[in-house]
Amino acid sequence: MKADVIVYVHDIISASRSFPLTPQGIISRFITGRYLEYLENADHILAASELTKDQIIEKTNYDGKMDVVYQGVDNLPHKSSEKRDIDLFYVGSLADHKRPAFIRELFSEAVEKGYNVAHVTESDMKGKTYREVSEAKLAELYSRSRYYIHPSRIEGFGRCPLEAQRYGATPMAFENSINEEILGESYVKIKSVNDALENLESERNHDLISRGIRNSERFKWSKTRNELKDVLTSDSM
Template sequence: MRIAFDHQIFGWQEYGGVSRYAYELATGLAGACGQDVNIICPLYVNRYLAESDAVGLVTGVRVPVFPKSGRIYRAVNAVLGWPGMRRFRPDIVHETYYSTRTAAPKGSKVVLTVYDMIHERFPENFSIADPTRREKAAAVLRADHVICISEQTRKDLVEFLGVPPEKTSVVHLGFTLRPQGSQPSQDEASDRPYLLYVGNRSGYKNFDGLVRAYASSPFLQAEFDLVCFGGGEFNARERDAVEKLGAAASRVRQVAGDDSVLASYYRQARAFVYPSRYEGFGIPPLEAMSFGCPVACSNVSSIPEVVGDAAEMFDPSDTESMCAAIERVASDEARRAELIARGRARLDVFSWQRCAQQTLDIYRRIAA
């Protein structure tokens, strides 16, 4: 089977969950599944493609990132990618993000992956000018089949866009961290025990709720820092919120780095906390489990579907519930050991090889 992935995500995302998924899926299909796979992105910025050693997987060249480069590369790739698609003559074109137009040649079946319905469920968190909802709806309507990364995402897709359930399938993600170079030492990571939060802190991610729970606990403030990895430096609103809630500003810190630095923070954290009110899937808890870090997380949307019984769960809208769950994981050695063991067992459910094989089964079904 000839399978093409389009340019969309690779032309504007250097690192990130969506491009990692598309890259891991493509390499799995080409490798373990033995399919003829081509990522057709004439101009790409993506680091996963740049660091790939898979011969012949990518058609394109890496280009630099600069202000508004994603928008420019998207327009150029839409033109330059078309001849490559026609030459490759794919049976399946897997679109890597949402667009009103397809790159698929006539006769190719189109598959689209929907990662979440956050824009539809939380429209107040996004600008009216954000085109994601419109482009997603157009791409879903156009696709021959839609893959959802969780049952929660599929339910929301059917609810918000009225997609026939038979046009959808659920394929869970795998997870991978790719540490490069030397690992940071304990001193580089933190000089105090800490709780770890990873990623974007806006809106539905409920970072404010986590700070509120942390600030309400004399035990947590006395014994642990709250370290936030990635997501950019704290803005003025976040700094003010920390101060107003009574948390010591020196104990709530933001840090950044590549996968090797993140891996070190996971390994050394007392607990990983995931307070989100909604997720299409949620890879960070699996990443934490893979490094032996116990997880405390929300009990809503797709998160229980991902973590199973391998996490201490809480109601993300209830400060006392969140605080109590974090305190249990941070203070109870027996519970920590239990969660670490369950986390290792939970990882067996998720792999990129399994994701690739289940996706290939869908391709074969719709191409028949």
């Protein structure tokens, strides 16, 4: 009896990239092409978001079953802090789709203006740098932050701004499809470095903080497990 192939897809961002005509670029293009072929042969695809689902439809010839199963963001330990001494926080890489030039410029100008900024990255930027942190430390950093910067052009899901919301930090982000889907009306929309700096200068909107916390509560691992169980059970019948 042939087993069904069920694939969980976080994103296919690489399918939209233009690869350079270098040995590494050619290899990356080949791997991406093979991955998309693999998806087309799946019996059932689970996408991390509606955006990822739409991209799969656009970039492949897949015509089988496909559902969206959101991830949970409630795995970090509970942490509360009376102080919000980090004005701006960022977690992640500086890959091209994250707008690295924007992040560097924002952090540089924020430091020059006297703001306390911190980031968990593998890159040297202005502000306090953390290379590796435990889950407990990450929860602490979120709980001490006023704003979380999320300037990505595209994401398959967008975990970090949701984690930030869970600890009472307010995401600032560009308006795009994935942010509208995942964050809705619970984030500060920006278009430039100046927009972000102006928000740092003002008091945070308490209604927006509450909306952020409620929004993050939509994404629980217990819900993810139940939805995965339902899919696996229905596909095995």
